[in-house]
Amino acid sequence: MATKPRVKIPDSVTAGEVITVKALLRHAMETGERRNGEGNPIARDIINRFEARFDGAIVFAVDLNPGIAANPFLEFTARIDRAGTFRLTWTDDGGEVTEFRHAISVSP
């Protein structure tokens, strides 16, 4: 079960500026390899896909695998030529999607 993501994206940039996007999601990233106190396996539950779209077009995407630490933190850069909206999505093994949207304005 995921909680509110913490994301850093600028509100406004100049056209052509390269920005850094930082995105942290609190998630246990349960590998499926561990066992509980009774020796029974703990079911795998990870974020398996992250996508960042800008006005619908993918600018950055990651397939995540078991073994990635809890609370995955992703950082990427993107060149912003025009105003638009970032939509970030995290998809977990249960199909639950956590979404974050952020509009960026552009000055010439």
Add this chain to the structure above:
Amino acid sequence: MKAISRRAFATLMGLGTASVLVPPGVLGQATPRVVVIGGGAGGATAARHLARDGGGAIEVTLVQDSPRYTSCFFSNLHVGEVRDFDSITHDYDALAAEDGLTLVIDRAVGIDRVARTVALAGGDVLPYDRLVLSPGIDLIHESVPGYSESAAERAPHAWQGGAQTARLKSALDALENGRNIVMVAPPNPYRCPPGPYERASMMAHVLTSRGFTDSTITILDTKSAFSKQALFSAGWRTHYPGMIEWLPPDVHGGILEVDAAAGTVETDLDTFEGALLNIIPAQRAGAIAVDAGLADDSGFCPVVATSMRSTLDENIFVIGDASIAGAMPKSAYAANSQAKVAARNVRVDLLGARDVAATYANICWSLISPDNGVKVGAQYRPGEDGTITSVSSFLSEADESDATRAATYRESVGWYDAIIADMLG
């Protein structure tokens, strides 16, 4: 209380052999005087061992600012409801009754290194032949933007035992389910390297035992790695799944502002809200050592690895958290170990006692959950580079049985009783 010492007896009898035992600098003077500042793990140990091993030939005065001592070590176990407050609070009655030891409850406010005197807040001035300085740490509140001594009343550091420990426990008791805890962990070097992470474990234990599974603990760290990290991370997964989140600087991007009243910590990444803020700032040697010019640019006091003698004043020994003890961490165990080396070297100076090569030891135990103890430790010697160097070390393993972890915890309880007895009698 004061019996005639062997040395005094020899002097009374006019025995020339006394000069063999006493270095020239001390001849013709009354009993040599040692002042010890600080009644914690370093100072109390040094004072007690000097009084006992000095056999009455040294006048030891211990200056301690409070008549009660609440240990900072094991204070996380109080926060975690494993120990009650009284069990980590002690008096100085037995120590004060030691032959050759005078306990002064007052605050040392200044050292005159030329006159070799210590000024006390109450107005007294204590002369010394050797000074053992064990002032512990001072917190550099302003190292965390927005944090201050007054903010620490609302957002406790609880990095000194006593009132601050009680304040953190009260804040934890007042926390409601679903409200969060935000911690800021300090940069190296600092007192008790695994302490912030044991504290997170103990607070998570309390939240879990109360059924507060909607609450979270976020550790905003100023470091990229920490002591026993793999052991803590595995323990958190097992005992408090999803509850504790550790964020290093390359994730949060830097701590920009703490607002104790609002209960927020702003970082470059985002603003974190906590009904309980536990802010542990950077640290330096206690002010009395810094004010006396005994610290270097690091804020801590350089010492000679073979003796714990200040490199800046041959009449002063600095022990415990205030010292720069090479590879040794700042811990009560280390302070106790250093105190014995310093005490012996004081006796070498003043009584011509036999010099023995210094060895040091440390163990830091941490409790992840009740009966789940882990430890890291080492033996140390003066190294060829002139710093205290680890010669062998050990660390709890990742996949230890519950029985081993319970035994490690019991060992730590035994150590607590032993060090308190070694300090306070």
